Every structure is written in C-alpha cells, then in structure tokens.
Amino acid sequence: MCDLHDQHDHETTTATDPVMAASAHTTAPNYVPPTGLARDSPAKAAALDWIREHTDRITGLNSEIWDNAELSLREWKSSLAQAAFLEQAGFEVEFGTAGFPTAFTATYSHGTGGPVLGFSGEYDALPGLSQHSGVGHHDPREYVHDPFAPGYGPGHGCGHCVLGTAAAAAAAAVAQAAQRHQLPVTVRFFGSTAEENLIGKTYAVSQGVYDGLDAFLDWHPSTSNATGWRTSTAMTAVTFTFLGVAGHGGHPLGNKSALDAAVMMATLSEFLREENLAPSGRLHWVINNGGDIPNVTPEIAEISYYVREGSPARVQVLLDKVIAVSEAAAKASQTSVRHRITAACWNQLPSRAFAELMYDNMRQLGPPEFTDEAQQLARDLQESLGLPQQGMHTEIAELAPPNPVFLGGGSTDVADISWNVPTVSMGAALAPIGTKLHTWALTSCAAAAPGRAVVIAAARYLTATAIDLLTQPEQLRAIKDEFKQRTEGVAWRTALPDGYEPPMYEPPEWFLEKTGQAWPPDNITWPPQRVVSQEKFSSLGPELPPQQ
CATH class of the missing domain: 3.30.70.360 (Alpha-Beta Plaits)
Known part of the structure; x- marks a missing residue:
C-alpha cells in the first residue's frame, strides 16, 4: 500500500548546518590511534613529580571544597580555597572575572614568546545531592527537617570539587616545571562560577575573557577514563x-x-x-x-x-x-x-589532534590507582542502587571516532571556549560502573577513596599533555591548524540575547573585603527589577438574578 504523502513533498527544506558541519569528522572506519605523540622529557618528569610530592595538599583541597558544597554563583569559600592554592604556587590572582564575584583568573608567566595555556576550574555543587562521604547507601549529610517539604542539602554530585582541584594542580605543576626547565609559557587558570547553570563561561567568553589563549585543557569527572573528539549539545x-x-x-x-x-x-x-x-x-x-x-x-x-x-x-x-x-x-x-x-x-567544537595527544598521555600514564577501599565503596553503592557489583573502571577506554549519527547528550559552557581556542576535554572515572553523574552516589565518592585517586590521575593527564605542548611545538601547530580548518566559514557569536545581564547573588561583606571587590559590578542592574503581578480577578459575567 502506497503512502499518500510523498516523503519529498515537505513544505520546507533543510540546509546544511555549518556549525554541525564544522563539528563532524571524516575518520576512516578502521581508525587506529597514533602512538608516539606523548614523549618523556625532564620537564614532564618534574611536573609529575610535583604532583606526587603535593598529593596531600591536592587531596586536601578537594576535601575542603567538597565539605563546603556551595551552590552556583555562591561559591564564596570554595573559590577562595582554590585561589589560595594557586597563589601559593606563584600565581597572581584577580577576582571578579566578567563581573562574577566568585570567578577569578590566576596567571603565571615565565619567559617571553611562549604559548598561553588555559586550564578550567570549577567548584559549584548541586542542590539536593547531600550525602555522607564514603557511605555506600543513601545517607544525606544535610537533611532539611521541614514537616511539609522535607529535603536534602547540596552536594558535589557532579564532582566539581575534584574537577577544579585537579585542574589547579595541573596548572601549578606546569608552572613549576616551566620555571625549573626554562620553558617560556603563560599559564592561565580560570576559576569559573555556576557551571551547573552554564552561566559562568558562556558570558565570560562573550566578554573576551579567554582571548589570547593558544590552547585550553578541560576535563570532567565521568563514568569512564576516556577522551575523544565528539561534540556536545x-x-x-x-x-x-x-x-x-x-x-x-x-x-x-x-x-x-x-x-x-x-x-x-x-x-x-x-x-x-x-x-x-x-x-x-x-x-x-x-x-x-x-x-x-x-x-x-x-x-x-x-x-x-x-x-x-x-x-x-x-x-x-x-x-x-x-x-x-x-x-x-x-x-x-x-x-x-x-x-x-x-x-x-553552543555545542562543543571537537579537536581530533588534541584528543589524540591527550589519549597517548592517558595510555602511557595508565588508569587511576583505585585502592581496595575505593573498589569496595563502589560495590556497596552498586548494591544499594540495584546494579551489578563491578566496582570502578580500571582501564583507559580505547580512542575511537565519534558516532557518525549525533544522538544528543549533555551540554557544557566549555563549548563556547572551544570555538575561540583549540580545546581538549577528557574524563576520568569517578562514578562506579553503571551509576551516573548528578547523583548522591557520586557525592559519596567525590572526596572519598575514589575521588582521591581520580583527582591525582586527572591532574597527571592534564599536566603531561600540557608539557608536550611546550616541548613539542609541532604538536601545538597541528592542533591550531585543525582548529583553523574547522572554524573556516563559521563565525562564533554568543547565543545569549542582546542586553543579557547574568544572574548574580550579592556577596557577603567579608567576601568582598577579602577579594578586594566592590558591589555591584558594572554589568548588572542592582537591585534587580521586582516581579509583581498586576493581574485582575477574572470576570464571571453579569450577576445571576435570584431564582423565583
């Protein structure tokens, strides 16, 4: 039986989307990742040694930010802790990036003429995901005792405490190695607010905060140890x-x-x-x-x-x-x-060359070193959630081309950065096999044994890849050449509407004093316009006469 509606008789036709075309790939089906990209060097050894020697400081910072569990745009203590870590490593810190009180930019420079490398730091928690650390069943650390609306406090169910800490450790390690081995470089660390609302970076990019970078290194806690060059939504x-x-x-x-x-x-x-x-x-x-x-x-x-x-x-x-x-x-x-x-x-612009370099480093360094304690916690959580008790991921996932059919997924405010500077993203397994991000189970792992292993592993992956960009200029050139080719014919323009003012909360006075800021910043109207109803009661029509 024939369909009466010919499939070709559409009222509209669809043109090729240049943004999706730039994000596509043309990899052969028998793709084999290249090897020999990641190379040992005295600078890389020094940087990795710095991470090993400062393990307690790194895991301690992760625990401190986990303990704060501050929500987006209100990360008062967490941003200060991350900034203090970098100041101790020789970085100059300036708060108030793009007008956000809890956003900051930390900069370290050595020599002249070297590349400018960016690292991404985050520290916001999620509402309702409070959980005691290292506990294998649902046990909220902060319970809201309201007889009409019980609930849970915030928690690091996306692992941003681990994310920001590992990135800060990598930035510090690269800076220390560059100084010791006389490698010219500028390292910029961007402490970013409100990633969970996708606010901090998207607006900051529109204000030119990330201009002048040669490469940007990003990572996120994940369900596996992997990198790649797929796009996002x-x-x-x-x-x-x-x-x-x-x-x-x-x-x-x-x-x-x-x-x-x-x-x-x-x-x-x-x-x-x-x-x-x-x-x-x-x-x-x-x-x-x-x-x-x-x-x-x-x-x-x-x-x-x-x-x-x-x-x-x-x-x-x-x-x-x-x-x-x-x-x-x-x-x-x-x-x-x-x-x-x-x-x-926007959706993220992939970088195959950058992913291949990152993968080779991950493969050489190996997966996170999960202890028996970490594996037991993972199995306890899996049992509690009704999942097979398989523990944590203990291998580096093979680098493979993206699915040629894009089926959607998550979003990231790093995406807007990726259209302005070559960007690599990587994931390290903080979530036990079968579990997900944005859950209380991940909160349990973030500062416990799994988190302590992942924060060090992620810092090492980022550090090793960054050092290769300094010691192998040809790698950076190849990455930038791919970026130029992909972005040809596509002009990035912020997706934020004209006249956009980012949402903000007024900081406590002690925070403003400690960070040297004034309130309000120039880019918002304060106090905000009130939202008050001026609606009228609904008419029911003329009065009905009394019944006789």
Whole structure:
C-alpha cells in the first residue's frame, strides 16, 4: 500500500548546518590511534613529580571544597580555597572575572614568546545531592527537617570539587616545571562560577575573557577514563514566569492560578516529544516556584526548561515551540507570562589532534590507582542502587571516532571556549560502573577513596599533555591548524540575547573585603527589577438574578 504523502513533498527544506558541519569528522572506519605523540622529557618528569610530592595538599583541597558544597554563583569559600592554592604556587590572582564575584583568573608567566595555556576550574555543587562521604547507601549529610517539604542539602554530585582541584594542580605543576626547565609559557587558570547553570563561561567568553589563549585543557569527572573528539549539545536555559491573582482556596471563583498555567505548560510541552523532538534533542523542566500552601491560589509560578539540540540554530527552532506552548498555557489560564533566558551555549567544537595527544598521555600514564577501599565503596553503592557489583573502571577506554549519527547528550559552557581556542576535554572515572553523574552516589565518592585517586590521575593527564605542548611545538601547530580548518566559514557569536545581564547573588561583606571587590559590578542592574503581578480577578459575567 502506497503512502499518500510523498516523503519529498515537505513544505520546507533543510540546509546544511555549518556549525554541525564544522563539528563532524571524516575518520576512516578502521581508525587506529597514533602512538608516539606523548614523549618523556625532564620537564614532564618534574611536573609529575610535583604532583606526587603535593598529593596531600591536592587531596586536601578537594576535601575542603567538597565539605563546603556551595551552590552556583555562591561559591564564596570554595573559590577562595582554590585561589589560595594557586597563589601559593606563584600565581597572581584577580577576582571578579566578567563581573562574577566568585570567578577569578590566576596567571603565571615565565619567559617571553611562549604559548598561553588555559586550564578550567570549577567548584559549584548541586542542590539536593547531600550525602555522607564514603557511605555506600543513601545517607544525606544535610537533611532539611521541614514537616511539609522535607529535603536534602547540596552536594558535589557532579564532582566539581575534584574537577577544579585537579585542574589547579595541573596548572601549578606546569608552572613549576616551566620555571625549573626554562620553558617560556603563560599559564592561565580560570576559576569559573555556576557551571551547573552554564552561566559562568558562556558570558565570560562573550566578554573576551579567554582571548589570547593558544590552547585550553578541560576535563570532567565521568563514568569512564576516556577522551575523544565528539561534540556536545547546544543549550538554552529559559525560565517562564506566570502571573495570576491570589485568593482564598475555599472561594476560588475569579482567582487566576499561576500554578495552573505552569502545569498546563508542562503538560503541553510533553506533547512536543513525538513530532518535534529529534533523537539529538533534549527537553527537561522543573517547576521551581509553584506556591506555598493549598489554601492560597498561587499568584506567581515559575517553570524552568533546558532546551538542548545539536547546534544553536536547532535549539532556537525547538525553543520557539516551547515559547509558543507557554503563550497557549497563559491564554488558557487567563494569566500573563514572561520569559527570561538565563544561559545559552553552543555545542562543543571537537579537536581530533588534541584528543589524540591527550589519549597517548592517558595510555602511557595508565588508569587511576583505585585502592581496595575505593573498589569496595563502589560495590556497596552498586548494591544499594540495584546494579551489578563491578566496582570502578580500571582501564583507559580505547580512542575511537565519534558516532557518525549525533544522538544528543549533555551540554557544557566549555563549548563556547572551544570555538575561540583549540580545546581538549577528557574524563576520568569517578562514578562506579553503571551509576551516573548528578547523583548522591557520586557525592559519596567525590572526596572519598575514589575521588582521591581520580583527582591525582586527572591532574597527571592534564599536566603531561600540557608539557608536550611546550616541548613539542609541532604538536601545538597541528592542533591550531585543525582548529583553523574547522572554524573556516563559521563565525562564533554568543547565543545569549542582546542586553543579557547574568544572574548574580550579592556577596557577603567579608567576601568582598577579602577579594578586594566592590558591589555591584558594572554589568548588572542592582537591585534587580521586582516581579509583581498586576493581574485582575477574572470576570464571571453579569450577576445571576435570584431564582423565583
């Protein structure tokens, strides 16, 4: 039986996306990773020795940041701890990068004419993922005793305490080795705020913070020990605010429920999945303000979405549909709606040459050295979660070309950096086999035995790769040549809207004094404009006459 609708009779045609084309690969199916890229050198040995000699300081910094467990844009103690570590290693630190109070840039220079290498530091925790360290069952360290809304405190369920610490250790090790072996270099470490909201780096890139770098080295705790040159998903974070009219829940006629609008929007947006969400897309949401008590009709409600797709252009198409859904929900509920974009990033630009160099170093250095204690914790967590008790990953995953069909996934604010400077990303296994990031189980591992092994291993991978860029200039040239070729014909422009002001929290006075900052920074309006409903009660029409 023939389909009456010819597949070629589409109302619209789709042109090739230049961003996705730049992110694609043309690797032969029988690809074999090159060897001999990573080379031993006196400078590399000195840098790795520095990490070994400072293991206690490194793992101690990780534990300190884990213990703070501070949320995005409010990492007061954590940013100070990371900055102090680098100051002790000879870096000059300046707080307030791109106007963010807890963002800082640490710089170390030796000699002249050398490359400028960037390292990425993070330190924000996630809400609701509190967990005691090294405990194999769910046991929140901070429990919120609220009889109507019990919950858990924040925790490092994405491992940013490990991420930032390993990167800081690598930056310090490279600086020390460069000084000892007279290698000209400038090392820049970027302490970045609010990665979990994808705010810190995307805005900082738009302000030119990362200009002038020759290469950027990034890593993230992962479920395996691996690197590669696959892309990520572009993303826009958007919050919709519905405004209605409050009233007594026992006398609801004429009230306008903003919560009804948010629930309708959530329901309507789910209907986008069948016909408007490709395998490369992701759409997820949370109602972050839905009222306080059933006896008061909620006058204000907010629902936040992460809209992900393979490129900024594809994100925009999906975002427009989500915005249309919000308008439909507002019309149906007789409320008003407004939206604000809180973050927006591109998909990551791959670097095959950089990944090959990183992989060769990872292969030579070997996987993290997990102790029996680490493996036992991993098995306990797996048992608690109903997973096979396989422990931690104990090998370096083979370097392989990306899947030719992009099927979506996570997003990163490092992506915007990657379109401005050649960037490599690497993962080291902090999550036990079968578990995931953004879980209490990873919080349990981050400062315990698995985290102590991974923070050292990741620091070594980053350090060794960076030293190769200094001692083998031809490697850096090849990486930069690939970057130039990939970006030809693609002009990066921030995905943030015109007039964007990044969200911020006012710092405590002691933090401003300690970091030498003034409040507010020049790039935001303070205090922010208030969001207050001016809606009117809904009319029920003319009064009905009494029944005779």
